[in-house]
Amino acid sequence: MKPYNTMSKEELTKEKEALTSEFNAHKAKGLKLNMARGKPGDDQLALSMPMMDILNSKSNLYSEGNIDCRNYGELTGIPEAKRLFADYMGVAIDEIMIVGSTSLTFMYDCIARAMLTGVLGSERPWVKEEKVKFLCPVPGYDRHFAICQFLGIEMINIPTSSTGPDMDMIENLVSSDPLIKGIWVVPKFSNPLGITYSDNTIKRLASLKPAAKDFRVFSDNAYAMHIVYKDVPLLSMMDAFKESGNANMLYLFGSTNKVTFPGAGIAFMAAAKENIAFKEKQLSMHAIGYDKLNMLRHVRFLKDVPGIKAQMQKHADLLRPKFDAVINKLEAELTGLGAGTWVKPDGGYFITFMAEKGCAKKIIALCKDAGVSMTNAGATHPYGNDPDDSFIRIAPSFPSLEELKTAMEVFCTSAKLVSAEHYLSC
């Protein structure tokens, strides 16, 4: 088919009519499908069912160092959990703490604590500053942005390319504005683009010279080993920050929520030894310790990093056909049509679709109208405001393959219909 931007009004009108009846046919089916969240599918959850048998009343419930996992204590986690997830995050055992079941909640908690009391090296609590600003590479993760918005932190969009966020812009901003206290990054298989930061990007992040002495890089390594097609090595952030003499500038977060069970996993924070010691002291004011039985269950199930990699390979085998289904449908229906482009990721949980400018909201509204839930347009940007109204995050993991194929038919029809209307009105 001819690209929409080369079609005559008549051709576009005809196309629009055809697409409208196609859309109405979808709508008539009364679908109820969901491509909104990065939620693992039932087949992925089944991979961790053996973990349910790891601990029982006959098990030894003591961890290394003779710690009774059924009782209070061990604020930073049991040794074997710290060792496993330190290996997973590429840090030393005294550079990690286990922090409950969800890393997002702990990220919020870190920023809330920074607001109220400051981080290691702060001259004052962040709330005592005239204003606090964060840099937000876009497209990014809506819940990171929600945390900043909730806490009244001003967010600044940073465009992202295939090598990572615009480092020139970041360097300029960070070195000149002492109110910029942090940056969100998802360095590997980023949410939603699926890109992995280049070595150069990591080195430049590690070498930042912030005007704010208590600036922090909030690195959400949610997809550390979450390949779909192939692994892309990420330079060790901790090593890079240490080499630059900026070790204390880095906070790393991760969890097993997409390794084992979402919501019932193990979350952790990695940082330089001094940061961890400082955090432990802060936490001791309001926490006694996190669920050690679940730590033990996880370590005995996953065993070691090769164990995690083997588990992630099984996840990849289940995710790949779903990613294929999305990519293949987009390629078959939209290639060269001028109705949007997309990024095929190597890993992570999402496929990013870039609609024609001003078309994303309309596409998502049409999908919803036909019973297909998508992440809101704008969710990829701070304040829910994508200035181009272009980015759409497709989450293929939760629906079954059949549901996904149907949902993608609705999506492609919607994208074409909105684009045809867009060019008609140009």
Place this chain on the structure above:
Amino acid sequence: MKPYNTMSKEELTKEKEALTSEFNAHKAKGLKLNMARGKPGDDQLALSMPMMDILNSKSNLYSEGNIDCRNYGELTGIPEAKRLFADYMGVAIDEIMIVGSTSLTFMYDCIARAMLTGVLGSERPWVKEEKVKFLCPVPGYDRHFAICQFLGIEMINIPTSSTGPDMDMIENLVSSDPLIKGIWVVPKFSNPLGITYSDNTIKRLASLKPAAKDFRVFSDNAYAMHIVYKDVPLLSMMDAFKESGNANMLYLFGSTNKVTFPGAGIAFMAAAKENIAFKEKQLSMHAIGYDKLNMLRHVRFLKDVPGIKAQMQKHADLLRPKFDAVINKLEAELTGLGAGTWVKPDGGYFITFMAEKGCAKKIIALCKDAGVSMTNAGATHPYGNDPDDSFIRIAPSFPSLEELKTAMEVFCTSAKLVSAEHYLSC
């Protein structure tokens, strides 16, 4: 024996010498005993071992309403957990949310959120006030006070009698000072006194007319069913606050940490429907949900409130001999001696010892010197400062009965020795 305050210098000197050699004999044993924290004993943990077999890979892991407990979702918890713990806390199912594994962390989180964004009805975040103050009934729980101190909240001591904190003082302060935003209470089997607030105290708390429109009662109902000797009914706080038209003024917290496994339990917050809805909206900014598998495990194990009561009766049967050992030793060694008094509680986790003025720190230092760890003197008061240096919290749950008896010998010798010295120097 004669009371110390009636002894002559000679008699006291002789007594001191005898006690010093008694103390040195204890010290020579090289003991390592701990009466510091309210940590359940191994025998109590064993009561919950059947819970380890409740879920396995063959179990139905869906909750009521067909919610997959292995996946994301249900920010406020699964329905059966909300129902069970609503019953336990004496509230309705839409007046509760399940909030992870430890209530202390969530109490901190509530206050931190109030500081940063306010509570329902706040005109501004609490950090925007000139200052924030909390009322702290004393003796009280050190970790409540640590949260306030960490957040820079000024604490005001409120004396406590057998019916609860001094309500005249509370009414006067709360109605006149708009910077007083909260009060900590442990209304049942309080930490450490073990008293239960009278109906009148609860009614007066419920009828407060705070100058601060966003004042909150932080009620830590940690020991709701934690009898040792006998149950003492607590008036329903939620009902009382509703009757006074102050439903939104009440936050209730609780957990199963001393019902099942400390650190691996279920924590919850109860409050009026509007408060819960407001909190849920706030939480949705930075949380996706808490461990639903652990909720399911707990509900299927505990079943219902009679199930919890039966479990707590078993705990009581194990705790009672330990409380008896402490009380009996105190009665045998110290009755009428002028070397301190004590409170025999009906339930909870502690026995409170009131040393002669200015003697608590010295007693605890001596105990430590002889290998017996106690909660720090002053821990029962804000800023770790007991103005009378009198209160000592004895936690009898963790040591074995034999260890406890030995520890109490050391304690009584220390209390007598410090008291004899005290009267010698008078």
